[in-house]
Structures are given as structure tokens and as C-alpha cells.
Amino acid sequence: MSLQRACATTEVEPAAATQVTLTDGAGKQILVCVARDSDGTWHAIGDTCSHARVSLSEGDVFDHEIECWKHGSSFDLFTGKPNSLPAVKPVPVFALEISGADVLVDVDHTI
Ligand code: FES
Numbered sequence: 001m002s003l004q005r006a007c008a009t010t011e012v013e014p015a016a017a018t019q020v021t022l023t024d025g026a027g028k029q030i031l032v033c034v035a036r037d038s039d040g041t042w043h044a045i046g047d048t049c050s051h052a053r054v055s056l057s058e059g060d061v062f063d064h065e066i067e068c069w070k071h072g073s074s075f076d077l078f079t080g081k082p083n084s085l086p087a088v089k090p091v092p093v094f095a096l097e098i099s100g101a102d103v104l105v106d107v108d109h110t111i
Contacts, residue, residue, distance in 0.1 A: 003104035019057040043077040051087035
């Protein structure tokens with residue numbers, strides 16, 4: 001697979017996130033959290049918290065982390081690693097590019 005359009009750049013403000021559904025090369029649907037950190041830098045991580053099956057995009061973004069709304073683990077948007085308990089496993093980080101007004105994500109390319 002390759003880069004797919006995830007959303008428009010106007011859809012996510014700095015320190016915010018949204019959930020999108022993309023399809024990987026095997027035809028499987030992947031929930032992706034497209035987020036901008038406090039500096040406005042774009043990120044794409046797996047949207048399902050590694051602790052339980054809730055959406056990270058519904059959490060709060062601060063600095064370069066997103067906080068799971070359910071139990072409070074914060075995930076680094078650059079690495080996908082949890083910085084606080086109870087989550088201990090990372091979430092995937094996907095390749096992302098901005099092309100004009102579009103946000104493109106490659107769910108087959110984790111970084
Ligand atoms: S469900 Fe995310 S920290 Fe528990």
C-alpha cells in the first residue's frame with residue numbers, strides 16, 4: 001500500500017486529534033489517530049489504546065503527547081510509547097506527509 005488521504009489539513013487544529021479509518025495492503029481497516037501536537041506538528045498513530053480498546057483520538061493532546069481518556073496513560077506522538085501507566089505497550093506510528101491541503105498516511109509503513 002502507499003500513502004492514502006486521511007483528512008484535510010483544515011480538519012485538525014494544533015493540540016487536537018481526529019479518528020480516520022484507512023485500509024492496509026491486506027484490505028484490513030485500520031483506525032488511525034491523526035493528531036497535531038502543541039507546536040502544530042502532524043502525527044499519525046494507531047487509534048486504539050494499547051491498554052484497552054478505546055479511541056486515543058478522543059483524548060487530550062498536550063505538548064507532544066496524547067492522553068487516553070479512559071485511564072490516563074499518555075502516549076508520545078513521535079514514538080507511540082506510553083509515558084505513564086497503566087498502558088505499557090506502544091501503539092504504532094505511521095508515516096505521514098502533507099500534500100497541499102491533504103494529510104496523507106501510509107498504514108503499511110510504521111516508523
Ligand atoms: S484504556 Fe487507555 S489507559 Fe486504559
